[in-house]
Amino acid sequence: MDGIEAWRDFREARERELAQPYGWLTIRGFHWLPPEPARLEGLPGLWSSDGTDARVEAGREDGLVVDGEPLDGVSTCTVAETARTPWLHHGEEEVELLRRGGRLAIRWRGETSADRESFSGVPTYDYDPGLVVRARFLPSSEGRTVDVATHRPDLRQQLPAPGEVEFDLDGRPQRLVATNIKSGLSIEFHDPTNGTETPAWRQLKFADPDDEGHVVLDFNRTIDMWFAFTDHATCPAPCEGNTISVPVRAGERAPRS
Numbered sequence: 001m002d003g004i005e006a007w008r009d010f011r012e013a014r015e016r017e018l019a020q021p022y023g024w025l026t027i028r029g030f031h032w033l034p035p036e037p038a039r040l041e042g043l044p045g046l047w048s049s050d051g052t053d054a055r056v057e058a059g060r061e062d063g064l065v066v067d068g069e070p071l072d073g074v075s076t077c078t079v080a081e082t083a084r085t086p087w088l089h090h091g092e093e094e095v096e097l098l099r100r101g102g103r104l105a106i107r108w109r110g111e112t113s114a115d116r117e118s119f120s121g122v123p124t125y126d127y128d129p130g131l132v133v134r135a136r137f138l139p140s141s142e143g144r145t146v147d148v149a150t151h152r153p154d155l156r157q158q159l160p161a162p163g164e165v166e167f168d169l170d171g172r173p174q175r176l177v178a179t180n181i182k183s184g185l186s187i188e189f190h191d192p193t194n195g196t197e198t199p200a201w202r203q204l205k206f207a208d209p210d211d212e213g214h215v216v217l218d219f220n221r222t223i224d225m226w227f228a229f230t231d232h233a234t235c236p237a238p239c240e241g242n243t244i245s246v247p248v249r250a251g252e253r254a255p256r257s
């Protein structure tokens with residue numbers, strides 16, 4: 001399969017992911033969990049976290065459901081850093097638990113939404129084979145992390161930074177830090193298109209280095225991170241210095257309003 005055909009398959013999978021029920025176009029709310037039991041706007045019950053586990057107390061009349069059974073008492077749950085997991089249901093809403101920067105939070109999604117029903121795809125630049133770049137991967141010292149801002153002003157995150165990538169783009173040398181947010185390598189980067197043609201930053205995922213220490217950066221597969229679609233995202237921003245000096249007119253553009 002040639003490059004453009006593989007890219008079209010990638011785009012189809014990406015659109016399906018965005019448009020799925022209980023997906024990123026259906027998120028309705030977000031709350032950090034407080035240390036003492038408290039009511040949270042938008043959901044019944046009393047919610048709290050001791051830093052290790054999340055806890056909710058509710059009666060049958062509140063309509064919270066855990067593992068298919070109405071909650072009448074207490075439910076606890078936990079999750080690893082950077083992960084998220086479905087926890088409860090409330091009507092047709094799904095409540096998930098997530099941990100970011102060592103703190104536990106809940107976020108809830110509907111089966112669908114006006115945004116999902118009207119979704120017609122993410123605008124993209126035309127495929128450009130000249131923006132498939134071979135880069136040198138420079139491994140970092142074992143255990144290196146980087147401290148980054150996120151879409152939320154009240155959150156910073158420590159991300160594994162297993163290496164850096166060196167490459168030329170438009171005849172200009174570039175060097176960016178690669179991270180491993182959940183699984184697999186990626187670069188989160190700024191470029192001169194941000195704020196006009198594209199969101200504030202974007203992300204490109206790529207495969208592990210080959211035996212010669214090189215990776216392929218296919219900028220046609222650059223994506224908008226979840227914050228471009230919902231204010232309830234916790235997406236990490238590029239680490240300091242991860243700015244490509246020339247416009248990267250490839251991959252996803254800013255979503256339609």
